[in-house]
Amino acid sequence: MDAPAALAVDIGATKLAVGLVGSDGRVQHQERAASPRRVSESLALLDTLAKRALDVAEAQGRPVSGVGIACGGPLDLARGLVLAPPNLPDWTCVPIRDRMADLSGAPAYLQNDAGAGAIASYLWDNPDHAADVTYVTVSSGVGCGVILDRALMTGHSGNGSELGHIPLIYGGRPCKCGQAGCVEAYVSGTSIGERYAEAHGGPAVTAHDIADRAAQGDNSARAHWIESMQMLNRVIRAAVDLFDPALVCLGGGVTDADAALLAPALDFGGTGGMSDAVGRGLSVRRTGFGRDSGVVSAAAVAWNEIGAADGRRVALRQEV
Ligand SMILES: [Zn+2]
Structure with a gap:
């Protein structure tokens, strides 16, 4: 057998x-x-x-x-x-x-x-056996899974660590959850495409379309993509400030983009902020599961x- x-x-x-x-x-x-x-x-x-x-x-x-x-x-x-x-x-x-x-x-x-995603990363994508692992997924929505000291943080109702629904912009774009200005309304794959169409007119586009255009040298697509990845970087830094993980794995459809295009989201070079201090020894990378x-x-x-x-x-x- x-x-x-x-x-x-x-x-x-x-x-x-x-x-x-x-x-x-x-x-x-x-x-x-x-x-x-x-x-x-x-x-x-x-x-x-x-x-x-x-x-x-x-x-x-x-x-x-x-x-x-x-x-x-x-x-x-x-x-x-x-x-x-x-x-x-x-x-x-x-x-x-x-x-x-x-x-x-x-x-x-x-x-x-x-x-x-956090459990999978802890079990199978964690060569250094980190006990504190945060997983951020960016696809149609933005999700976050948090393992603290080898235990999954779920909260009282089992629905904790909803990073995607933290307000990023006060009074900002409407989110499907009913709130305005959520992280998800800016950096999910759906929202990256919607924001581009809102700013530039024309037909609806997807995050993949924008990544493809950016890779082909389209300057407006490239600027929009980089800004979106920089926003995502701030969101990941917020998670690092809150949970102080040793390992952050990033997954979801948006992270299938070319490594060079994803780089601004994964850049944890010293640009100030608390996450620089708590982030020493921190590893931030794309999930190995593709x-x-x-x-x-x-x-x-x-x-x-x-x-x-x-x-x-x-x-x-x-x-x-
Ligand atoms: Zn929301």
Whole structure:
């Protein structure tokens, strides 16, 4: 019999990803699909992708030890519910954990997508065994997962560390959460594109379009991109000031950009501010999981419960 797998379910605003991942974080199988608009269609598609992954596991003789599910918050972790994420407008009180447990016959675990990214980074992208790891994801939204002294910071309701919804600009752009001026309304992939169209007119563009134009020498796209990455840098510095991590990993679709284009976001050279002082010995880098980060993060939620390859583990709040 082959090594066991975790079934990984990553629920994003623009894509769904389902895969099989080993206890060492290696992806054995993966399928991605665009997220349908309706939750009923999304759940039907997730069922199809999950059944197909289970068939692959069976054909490979790989037992499925558990299911890890990652989704943007807010979530009810105790009851395994997706409550009402601003980036998944049709999802309201969806019992995704029990649905996937019933479908697979294996225990299922739900975690905020950025918290899942932090767990995956701690387990499998952490060669120096840092005990304090912050993960920042920048895609349709902006999320943050925080591990302090080997324990995931979840807060009283399980929805702490929502870096994306801290007001960056007082009275600024409207955010999907209902507030104005949130970090997410400026530096998410969606907002980077929207702000460019607002400033320059013309059709809607994506953050990827702007990165491509910047790489090709378009000066206005380049200036907008660099300003966006500098804003993101200030946001990461805010997280460093708050949580004093040893390792910050940056993930999400926006961070797929060319390394030179991402550099202003990762620049922690001395430009003043508290983060210079607390940031000594700090490592800030792009996640090593690349485009697999969704399924690897979801799988980490399961392996953290079942037991990952080398025995490392992040404590969860109810155990702390
Ligand atoms: Zn917001």
